[in-house]
Amino acid sequence: MRLNDHISKFLPLYIALGAVIAYMVPGPFAVFEGSTDFLLGFVIFLAGLSMAMEDLAILKKSFFIISTGLFLKWTLTVALSVVLAVVFFSNLPEIADGLILTGSVPSGTAATLYTFLAGGNASLIVAMGILDVFISPVLTPAIMDFFASGSVVVSFFQLAKKMFFIVILPIVLGMAARHLFQNAIHKITEYRRFASSFTIVFIVVTVVASVSSQMKLGAGLLVGLTIAVFVQVLLPMLAGYKIALLAGIKRESAIAILFEVGLCNSALAAILALEFFGVTAAIPAVINMIINLSLGAYFSNYLGRESELLLKREESS
Template sequence: MKVATFILARLMPVWIVLFALLAVFMPKTFQSWDAATNPAIGFVLFIMGLTIDRSRLKGFMIRPSRPLLGSFGKWLIASIVSIVLAFLFFGVSEISYGVIMSGIVPSGTSANLNSLIGRGDLALSMTMSAIDTFIGPLITPLLAKLFIGSSVHVDYLAFLIKIMEIVFLPLTVGMFLQWKFSKFNTSIKPYAPIASAIALYILVLGVAGNASKSLLQHASILPILILCVIVQIVLQMGLGYGYAKLLRFDESSCRSVLFEVGICNSALATVLANDAFGPLAGMASMANMLCNLTLGSLTAAILASVPTHRLKVIRGGNKKPTAKSL
C-alpha cells in the first residue's frame, strides 16, 4: 500500500505532466473522456466526505470568522496577482483576459484534494470552497466587468445546480456514510489518496484531450504563457500562505489557505473565457489549469512529508533531571 500510494499519489506531478502530454498529442483517444470529468470531480468530493473531520467542519460553521477571512484573502490576492501579471506579460489582449479569468473564479476542487494530501485543514478548505462557490457567480462577473471591461454572463441557477451535482451531493453522501458506517470509513481511508489521484488523472486526460487543437495551433506563445501562469500560481500560493501567517493561523490552516488562494477553478475559467473572449483566452485559462494541477500536487507532495508541528527542543539537554522536574 505504501508503494502504491507513493507511485500514484506522491508522484502526482510527474503523472499529470505525462498524461497531459499524452492527451494533447493523442486527442482522438481522450476527447471522449471529457464526459468523465464531472463524475471524476464528484468522486474526489465523495472521498473527501468520507475523510473530512466533521467536528472541525461544524466548528467552522458555528464560528465562520476563519473561513471568511481565508475566502476574502483568496479573492483579493488572486485577483490582484492575475490582473498585474496579465497586463505585464500580454498587455491588453485576448490572452491577458484568459489569465485574468483564471484568478477571478472560485477556488478549484483540486485545492481541497491538495489540502488533504498536504496535511492541511480539510474542514477549513471545504468551508472556504463552499463560501467561494456561493458568492462566485456574483463576484466573477463583477470583477470581469471592472477589470476587463466586458460582461461575463453566468447563469446562476444552472451553475448552482451543477455545483450541487458534482460538489455538494457527493460530499454529503460521503459524510453521511462516514456518520452512519464508521467502520467503512476506517477501512476506506488508507485508499483515499490513491482513489482521488486516479480520478484527477482522468480529469487531466479529458480536459487536455479536448483542448489539444487550440494548444497545438498556438504552440509558439506557449513558453511565455506557461512562464506567466507559473509565476501567477506560485505568487498566489506564497502570498496566500503569508496572509494566513499574518492572521496567526496554525500551520495546517496556513496550508489550506495556500492551496485555496493558489488554485482557482481554471476549468470554469476556461469555459467562461472561451465563450466571452475567444479561444486564445480559453487557452490561457487551460494553461493555468494544467500548471496549477502540477504545481499544486507537487507542493502537496512536498508538504505531505513535512509535519505540521515541531517538537520543542529543550535547551540544556545535558542537565541532570531534578526532583522537581521528575
C-alpha cells in the same frame, strides 16, 4: 494505500504526460469531449463525500482565520490575475480572459490533500472549501462580467447556472450521501483519492484533445504565458502564508490558507473557458493545473518535513 500515495506523489507528472499525449494524438480522447462537465461534477461529488456539516462547526471558533483565507483568495489571487492579464496579454483577449477566469474559481480539490500532507489544519481547509463552493457561483460570474475583455458577451446567469450544476449540486449530493450512508462511504474512503486523481488526469486529457487542433500559440507566447501562470500560482501561496503569520494566525492554519489562496480549481476554469470564452482561453487553465499541482506537491512535502521536525522538538523538550 501504496497506489494512493504513488498517485498523489506523481500526479503532476501524470497530468503533464497525459496533456502531451493528448496534444500529439488527440483522436482517441476527443470523443469524450462532452463528458467533462460530468467528470468534474464527479470529482466534486467525491470531495463532498469527505465533508460533513459538522466540519462547519469550526466557523464559530475560527471566523477570523476563515475570513482571512477567503478574503485573500478572492482579492489577492483575483487582483494578481487581472494585473497579469492586463499588463501582458491585453492584445490577446481570449488569453487574458482565460487567465482571469483561472484565478477566479473556487479552490482546487487537491487543497485538502496537500494541507493534510503539510501538517496543516485540515478541518479549516475543508470549511473554507465548502464556503468557497457556495459563494463562487456568485463571485466568479460577477468578476468575469466586470473584468472580461468584452470580446465575448457572457451572461452572468448562464455562467452561474453552469457552476451550480458542476459545483454546488455535486457537493451537496456528496455531503448528503455521506450523512445518509456513512458506514458504506467509510468503506470506500481509501479509493476516493485514487478515483479523484484518475478523473482529474482524464479531464485534462479530454480538454487538451478537444482543443489541440485549434491551439495556435508560438513558442515565445507559450513560454511567457507559462511564466505568468507560475507567478499567478506562486505569489498568492507565499503572500497568503506570510500575511496569515503576520496576522497572528498559527502555522497549521496559515498552511491551510496557503493552499486555499494558491490552488484554484483549474479543471473547472478550463471547462468554463471552453464554453463561454473560446478554445484559447482554456490554455491558461491547463497550464495552471500542471503548475499548481506541482507547486502544491513541493510545498506540502517541504512544510510536511518541517512539521515533523517541529513535532519532534516539542516531544523532546
